[in-house]
Amino acid sequence: MSHINVDGKQLETLELFEVEEVRNDFPILKEKFSGPKNSVLPLVYLDNAATTQKPQQVLDAMQYYYRHQNANVHRAIHKLGERATAAYEDSRKRISRFINARSHREIVFTRGTTEAINLVAHSWGRKLIGRGDEILLSEMEHHSNLIPWQLLAKETGAVLRFIPFSRSNGTLQIGHLEEMINERTRLISVTHMSNVFGTINPVRGLIQKAHDHHIPVMLDGAQSVPHLPTDVQELDCDFLAFSGHKMCGPTGIGVLYGKEKLLEEMEPFQGGGEMIGSVWLDKATWNEVPHKFEAGTPDIAGAIGLAAAIDYLDRLGMERITLYEQKLTTYALSKMREISGMRIFGMAPFRGGVISFYLGKIHPHDMAQFLDSKGIAVRAGHHCAQPLMRKLEIPATTRASFYFYNTFSEIDFLIDNLKQALEYFGYGTG
Amino acid sequence: MELDELYQDIILDHYKNPHNFGEGEASCTNVELDNPVCGDHIKLMLLIDENDIIQDVKFTGSGCAISMASASIMTEEIKGKKVQEVRAIIEDVLGAMRGEKEADNLDEHGDLIALKGVMKFPVRVKCATLAWHAVRDGITKCEQEKK
Incomplete structure (x- = not known):
C-alpha cells in the first residue's frame, strides 16, 4: 500500500x-x-x-447541556452557572489541544471563520495598519478572506495585493511571493485549502518566508482544519480561523486562534458584557484574553457541541x-x-x-x-x-x-x- | 416533484435553440442584468417604434437552461405587441412567479405555459424571472429616454 x-x-x-x-x-x-x-x-x-x-454524539452533548447545565457563563454564583462555565471553558481547552495551541488563552470563540477574520481585520488591522501599508492575499480567497480586508483598506488607505494562482491547475504561484513582499507588507492572509479547487496550499514554506521578513500570517482554515491534522505550533501561523459547522459541529460557533502576544496587543472587537475589566460611565478597562474579544453571552451550547465534534474526529x-x-x-x-x-x-x-x-x-x-x-x-x-x-x-x-x-x-x-x-x-x- | 415538470420539452427546445438570440438594433440603451445566484447574465436590445410597438427584440448572455429558455420565450411573446400590453404580460408573469397572481393567466400565452413548472422549484424562480425583469427595465428606460 x-x-x-x-x-x-x-x-x-x-x-x-x-x-x-x-x-x-x-x-x-x-x-x-x-x-x-x-x-x-x-x-x-x-x-x-x-x-x-x-x-448523534454532538446532538447529545448539546441537549445534555440544555437539560442539565444551562446558565450564563462567568457570572452566576449558583451551581448551574458553575457547570455551564466549566463546560464552556473545558470546550476551549479541548479545542486548544486539538490544534496544539500553547495555551487555551489563544482560543477565541467566534460565530465562525468569517467573524474570526473580521475580528483580526478590525482589532489587529485598525490598530496596526496605516496608509500605504500592504496586505498580501491570494486570488483564490473566499469572499470572507477578501471583503474584511477591502473594508480595512478603504478605511485606512492600505493596499491589497494578491498572490496569483495558476489557471491550469489551481495552485498558488508561490514563486511570486518573494518579489511581492516589501518593507510595507504588514500581513499575509491566505486560505490553507481552497474551497473551489481543493488545493492544499504550501503554507509552511510561505509562513517561514514571511517570518524571515517579520510578517505575521493568518490562515483561513475553514476547509483545512476539518480534513487535515492541524498543529499550529508546527505550522507557526500567527492566526488561524475555522468554523465548527464544517467539522461536524453546530452552526454559529467558530474559532480564532491567535498567538497570545498578538492577541494581547489587539484592541477589543465588540463592546459589552464579559469583555470588560472595570467600567465607569466614561471609560472602561478590558478583560484579559481571550475574553476581551467575547462580548455578550456566547454560544455556550455551540462551543460544547464543537468540543464534542472534536472528540468524535479525534476518536476516528x-x-x-x-x-x-x-x-x-x-x-x-x-x-x-x-x-x-x-x-x-x-x-x-x-x-x-x-x-x-x-x-x-x-x-x-x-x-x-x-x-x-x-x-x-x-x-x-x-x-x-x-x-x-x-x-x-x-x-x-x-x-x-x-x-x-x-x-x-x-x-x-x-x-x-x-x-x-x-x-x-x-x-x-x- | 418530477424533474420533467421543470425541464419541460418547451424549455429544453428554447434552451437548445434560443429564439432572437444575438445582437440587434435598439431604440434605447441596452439593459444588462445579472442573477448573482446562478451567475446568469442577460443583455437585452429593444427596438420600439413611434407607435409604441415592439418592432424587434434580441438578447445575448449566458446562463442556465431556465434563464435562457425564459428569455427566448419572452422575446417571442412580446415581439409585435404594444408596450402597454407587454407591461401587463410582464406583471402577469412576475406576479405568478411570486405567487401573487393566478398562474393560469399564462395559459393563453403560448410557450409561457412552460414557465408554470418553475413555480414548484422556488430556488429557480430567479432564473426564470431574469429576462422579464430585464424587459421591464428596458421598457422603462426607453420611455424615460424618449422624454
Missing part, C-alpha cells in the same frame, strides 16, 4: 475505520426523499465544503480521516476524468476532497438540479469566490465535496448520474 503525502507530510498507512459504522452515527444520512414514480431516493450528501452533518483520528478522503478523492477524480466533456478546476498535486467541475455545456445550476432529482446534494454557483471565477472566465461550477462518511459507492452513483445528465440535457459526449 502506498503512503499518502499531504502538503509534504507522509501519512503512514493506517488501518481505516468502517465507514458503514461511522454512518450509523449520523441520523440525517438515513434521510430519504420521494423520487419519480413512487421511488425512494436515499440522500447522497456531497456538499460538505458548505457544511457537514452532525453525529484526523490522519485516518485525511487518508480515507484522499483515497475517495483520487478515485472520484479518476472516474470523472473518464467522462468526455469533463473539465475539472483544480488539479493540484496536493488537494483535498473538493472537486469543482463543468460538464459539457450543462450549466452548473441545471447539473445541480438534475443531481438533486436523484437525491445527490452538490453545490452550484460561484462558491463565494467571484474574482476566482472571473479569472477562469466561467460563471459558475458544480462542486462535489466529500467527508469521511462518504462512500465509494456514492461516488459511483455520482459518476453514473453525471453521464445521465449528459443524455438528459442532450449534449451527448461531443
Whole structure:
C-alpha cells in the first residue's frame, strides 16, 4: 500500500475505520426523499465544503447541556452557572489541544471563520495598519478572506495585493511571493485549502518566508482544519480561523486562534458584557484574553457541541480521516476524468476532497438540479469566490465535496448520474 | 416533484435553440442584468417604434437552461405587441412567479405555459424571472429616454 503525502507530510498507512459504522452515527444520512414514480431516493450528501452533518454524539452533548447545565457563563454564583462555565471553558481547552495551541488563552470563540477574520481585520488591522501599508492575499480567497480586508483598506488607505494562482491547475504561484513582499507588507492572509479547487496550499514554506521578513500570517482554515491534522505550533501561523459547522459541529460557533502576544496587543472587537475589566460611565478597562474579544453571552451550547465534534474526529483520528478522503478523492477524480466533456478546476498535486467541475455545456445550476432529482446534494454557483471565477472566465461550477462518511459507492452513483445528465440535457459526449 | 415538470420539452427546445438570440438594433440603451445566484447574465436590445410597438427584440448572455429558455420565450411573446400590453404580460408573469397572481393567466400565452413548472422549484424562480425583469427595465428606460 502506498503512503499518502499531504502538503509534504507522509501519512503512514493506517488501518481505516468502517465507514458503514461511522454512518450509523449520523441520523440525517438515513434521510430519504420521494423520487419519480413512487421511488425512494436515499440522500447522497456531497456538499460538505458548505457544511457537514452532525453525529448523534454532538446532538447529545448539546441537549445534555440544555437539560442539565444551562446558565450564563462567568457570572452566576449558583451551581448551574458553575457547570455551564466549566463546560464552556473545558470546550476551549479541548479545542486548544486539538490544534496544539500553547495555551487555551489563544482560543477565541467566534460565530465562525468569517467573524474570526473580521475580528483580526478590525482589532489587529485598525490598530496596526496605516496608509500605504500592504496586505498580501491570494486570488483564490473566499469572499470572507477578501471583503474584511477591502473594508480595512478603504478605511485606512492600505493596499491589497494578491498572490496569483495558476489557471491550469489551481495552485498558488508561490514563486511570486518573494518579489511581492516589501518593507510595507504588514500581513499575509491566505486560505490553507481552497474551497473551489481543493488545493492544499504550501503554507509552511510561505509562513517561514514571511517570518524571515517579520510578517505575521493568518490562515483561513475553514476547509483545512476539518480534513487535515492541524498543529499550529508546527505550522507557526500567527492566526488561524475555522468554523465548527464544517467539522461536524453546530452552526454559529467558530474559532480564532491567535498567538497570545498578538492577541494581547489587539484592541477589543465588540463592546459589552464579559469583555470588560472595570467600567465607569466614561471609560472602561478590558478583560484579559481571550475574553476581551467575547462580548455578550456566547454560544455556550455551540462551543460544547464543537468540543464534542472534536472528540468524535479525534476518536476516528484526523490522519485516518485525511487518508480515507484522499483515497475517495483520487478515485472520484479518476472516474470523472473518464467522462468526455469533463473539465475539472483544480488539479493540484496536493488537494483535498473538493472537486469543482463543468460538464459539457450543462450549466452548473441545471447539473445541480438534475443531481438533486436523484437525491445527490452538490453545490452550484460561484462558491463565494467571484474574482476566482472571473479569472477562469466561467460563471459558475458544480462542486462535489466529500467527508469521511462518504462512500465509494456514492461516488459511483455520482459518476453514473453525471453521464445521465449528459443524455438528459442532450449534449451527448461531443 | 418530477424533474420533467421543470425541464419541460418547451424549455429544453428554447434552451437548445434560443429564439432572437444575438445582437440587434435598439431604440434605447441596452439593459444588462445579472442573477448573482446562478451567475446568469442577460443583455437585452429593444427596438420600439413611434407607435409604441415592439418592432424587434434580441438578447445575448449566458446562463442556465431556465434563464435562457425564459428569455427566448419572452422575446417571442412580446415581439409585435404594444408596450402597454407587454407591461401587463410582464406583471402577469412576475406576479405568478411570486405567487401573487393566478398562474393560469399564462395559459393563453403560448410557450409561457412552460414557465408554470418553475413555480414548484422556488430556488429557480430567479432564473426564470431574469429576462422579464430585464424587459421591464428596458421598457422603462426607453420611455424615460424618449422624454
